[in-house]
Amino acid sequence: MKVAVVGATGMVGEVMLKVLEERNFPITELLLVASERSVGKKLTYKNNEYTVIGLADAVAAKPQIAIFSAGGDTSVEWAPKFAEAGTTVVDNSSAWRMDPTKKLVVPEINANTLTKEDKIIANPNCSTIQMVMALAPLHKKYKMKRVIVSTYQSVSGTGVKAVKQLENEIAGIDGEMAYPYPIGRNALPHCDVFLENGYTKEEMKLAREPQKIFNDKTFSVTATAVRIPTAGGHSESVNVEFESDFDLADVRKMLHETSGVVVQDNTDTNTYPMPIYAHDKDEVFVGRIRRDETQPNTLNMWIVADNLRKGAATNTIQIAEYLVENNLV
Numbered sequence: 271m272k273v274a275v276v277g278a279t280g281m282v283g284e285v286m287l288k289v290l291e292e293r294n295f296p297i298t299e300l301l302l303v304a305s306e307r308s309v310g311k312k313l314t315y316k317n318n319e320y321t322v323i324g325l326a327d328a329v330a331a332k333p334q335i336a337i338f339s340a341g342g343d344t345s346v347e348w349a350p351k352f353a354e355a356g357t358t359v360v361d362n363s364s365a366w367r368m369d370p371t372k373k374l375v376v377p378e379i380n381a382n383t384l385t386k387e388d389k390i391i392a393n394p395n396c397s398t399i400q401m402v403m404a405l406a407p408l409h410k411k412y413k414m415k416r417v418i419v420s421t422y423q424s425v426s427g428t429g430v431k432a433v434k435q436l437e438n439e440i441a442g443i444d445g446e447m448a449y450p451y452p453i454g455r456n457a458l459p460h461c462d463v464f465l466e467n468g469y470t471k472e473e474m475k476l477a478r479e480p481q482k483i484f485n486d487k488t489f490s491v492t493a494t495a496v497r498i499p500t501a502g503g504h505s506e507s508v509n510v511e512f513e514s515d516f517d518l519a520d521v522r523k524m525l526h527e528t529s530g531v532v533v534q535d536n537t538d539t540n541t542y543p544m545p546i547y548a549h550d551k552d553e554v555f556v557g558r559i560r561r562d563e564t565q566p567n568t569l570n571m572w573i574v575a576d577n578l579r580k581g582a583a584t585n586t587i588q589i590a591e592y593l594v595e596n597n598l599v
Contacts, residue, residue, distance in 0.1 A: 271296045271594065272333040274357070276348070277340030278302040278313060278322060281430050282362060285583040286337060287315050289552075293587060296594060303328040305340070329355050334599045335590050338362055339582065353389035358599045360589045362582055364471075366392040367479060374482045377588040378530050379406045384589075386598050391589055394483060395475040396581025397421050397495065397504055402480050403531055403554040403580070404573050405510065407524045412512035412567070414489040419476055421495045422505040423461055424545060425453055427577050428497070436499055453499050461495035470495055503545025504577040511568045518561060521569065525556050530580070535559050543574035551576055552584045 273295070277283040283304075290297065302313050302320045311322040325344075328336070329351050336352045338345050338361040345365035352359050366372040373383055374392045376399055384391065394402070401419060408414070425432040425448075432448035439454035449458055462471035469477075476493035526533045534543050535557040543555035554575045562568035575581055593599045 271335070271599075272299040272301070272331065273297045273590075274301040274303050274328045274331070274333040274336040274352075276303040276325065276328065276336055276338045276344070277362075279304045279308045279311060280339060281426065281433075282339040282578055282582045285578045286339060286587065287313070289579065289583045289587050291316055293591070295587060295591065299333075301328050301331055301333055303336075303340075305344070325351075328352075329357075333357050335360065335593065337586055337590060339586070349390050358388070358593060359390045360393060360586050360593075361390060362393045362586050364395065364475065366390055367394060367475070368482065374479060375589050376402055376406075376483055376585060377592050378403065378528075380483055380485070381589065381592045384592065384596075384598055388598075393582070393586045393589065394479050395472070396427060396575075396577040397423065397472065397476055397506065398479040398483070399581050399585055400504065400554045400573050400575035400577075401476065401506055401508060402483050403528070403575075404508070404525065404556045404571065405480070406484070407528045408510065408512070408516075408521065408569070409484060409486075409489070411520075411524065412514050412516050414510055415513055415567075416489060416511045417480070417491040418509040419491065419493045420507045421461070421472075421476070421493065422457075422498045422500075422507075423472075423495060424500040424502050424504055424577060425497065426502045427461070427504065427581075433501060436501065439499075449497070453497065456499065458497040459494065461497050469493070500545050502576060502578060503548045503574060504581060505543070505545060506573045507570070508573055509562060509568065509570050511562075511565065513567065515567050516569065518559065522559055525559075530554060531556060533557065533559070543572055545574055545576075548574045548576045550579065552580050554580055 438445035542557035558572035
């Protein structure tokens with residue numbers, strides 16, 4: 271299995287290499303790929319040193335799978351070139367997510383829709399992944415009508431420049447700003463760019479992507495996305511109105527039995543999900559599960575996950591694992 275990791279020198283690329291190693295992904299030949307300015311850099315994988323190569327060389331090498339995390343523009347330009355060479359691309363950018371000809375996949379929910387013909391597969395937005403992981407079993411049983419989500423997103427979702435900004439502010443150092451304002455001791459209701467409708471791109475991803483993943487437009491999602499001064503891990507306050515009523519014990523049991531979801535919900539012992547506990551883990555953590563007492567058939571819950579792992583690298587690699595296990599590459 272010849273595998274290319276595109277964007278290997280970036281923040282998510284580093285985590286991808288870590289996850290590939292941890293999960294012992296079946297690689298016989300590894301190509302580490304990045305932009306021209308990183309070509310020639312040395313990276314280590316499983317105690318072996320690799321030299322970073324450029325995109326054109328990677329396409330020419332015809333890997334079976336290319337795992338992309340190099341930004342939307344790179345994906346738009348290069349994913350089709352890999353696909354034309356016979357490579358299956360699993361792309362972590364937003365470039366292909368809402369393309370009607372491409373699948374948007376969370377393996378636990380809809381990997382069974384994949385075929386050999388799917389040469390470019392989209393990985394959903396990090397905030398979407400953790401939300402739909404918790405919603406999937408509940409939607410199946412109670413049918414969602416409306417979801418209201420407010421996110422509390424870490425600076426690592428923006429990238430290395432934002433992490434550096436927070437570190438500089440904590441240390442009292444003046445440095446380069448990733449955000450228009452300080453992030454330390456602050457909260458910015460501004461994730462990604464603002465659109466004409468007053469929402470940010472991140473908020474519209476949360477609104478649209480779940481409908482595509484569930485292949486269901488009968489429910490709606492409205493979102494407010496906020497950047498907070500945590501180094502890693504996204505949190506979400508989610509309010510879900512269902513068509514039918516539910517029993518809280520059944521909700522907890524269903525979530526507990528869902529692969530990839532961990533219930534942390536005991537107010538007697540102050541047990542609830544937090545980014546500090548989700549760090550470096552692949553699971554989605556759910557807690558503060560309670561009925562919305564202001565209207566019928568409505569549930570509140572708190573969802574936390576490591577945005578660089580299940581929100582990006584791990585989900586991408588799980589898609590690649592599914593392709594290999596089911597002889598789709």
